[in-house]
Amino acid sequence: MIRIAICDDEASIRAYLTSLIRAQSCPCEIVEYPSASACLADRRELDLLFLDIELAPSGSGLDGMALARTIRERSSGTQPVMIFVTGHQRYVFDAFDVGAFQYLLKPVDEEKFAQVFARAVEQIEAGRVQPQLSHALTLQSAGTSRTVPLDSIYYIESSNHKVVLRLKDGEFSCYAKIRDLEAELGDQFFRIHKGYLVNLAYVEGYSKTELTLTNGEKLLISKYKYQDFVKAYLRFVKRGAGL
Structure with a gap:
């Protein structure tokens, strides 16, 4: 079971990404967050996070990039694989500065989504396998x-x-x-x-x-x-x- 979160201030985008995830052949649990503060308030561990870079600052004062940095700075808990969703390609390099796995440009292409999602799941499942060290x-x-x-x-x-x-x-x-x-x-x-x-x-x-x-x-x-x-x-x- 892959634990997935979508953090975007647009309900239509969250619904669309949820439908794309459901269309993949992968058992998963999905939670949606409309803001950075909602995401931070929920302390559940995540495997995969779809994050809007241009997320409107909420009560926490954090946009999408600041939220990503806050999550990366946490010293405990599982670090999720992050996939950024953005309408502007100029944010791409900022995304990789916080260890983003990949980015998707809006409007999100279904075929591109399927490819990126499959590779993200591979990385998540590989990370769950603890290599056997015998030497x-x-x-x-x-x-x-x-x-x-x-x-x-x-x-x-x-x-x-x-x-x-x-x-x-x-x-x-x-x-x-x-x-x-x-x-x-x-x-x-x-x-x-x-x-x-x-x-x-x-x-x-x-x-x-x-x-x-x-x-x-x-x-x-x-x-x-x-x-x-x-x-x-x-x-x-x-x-x-x-x-």
Whole structure:
């Protein structure tokens, strides 16, 4: 069951998008919001959000783009896949700044909608599959050896000729070079910044400037790494889902 929301201040647009969703072969639950404040007041977790960029500011004072940023800044709960609906193509780049999956121009074309919707559902279902991590990393520290399962590592941080492993149960540091660990760990981890090597299994959401991990932490993404990160992450998700 895919949990879908439509946030648009025009009732006719909400009704039309609902009819398009119902026409797809996908079991789903749909909720409609006429304003940003109505969307924020309902704390249910969503898988997919259709959002009007030009949403008229309501009691919350938020338009569609401000609502998207507010949702992305939440440190808990599921981050929905966002599809922006707009009457103007000039907003496209703003949409991708908040991690939008895609955008649809009004009036929404039925065939284009079906294509975008199908790809969004694929991403949602892939994200629900937790990749099985069975390998471990063995490190030396203070004359002792420690083996750390990869599924216990959120990310690895480089700090003063040492690396710090941020783990589910705390942290562990040792003398090592992050570039050596990057080569050893392969494509399950990705170096999003010169100081961060991230476990892709625990990425919950991302924008062009930062990513959010499932534990709520946010890490900066280097602008030089962003495009390669997106490609690596999508490959990782598809592989975990068997696609």
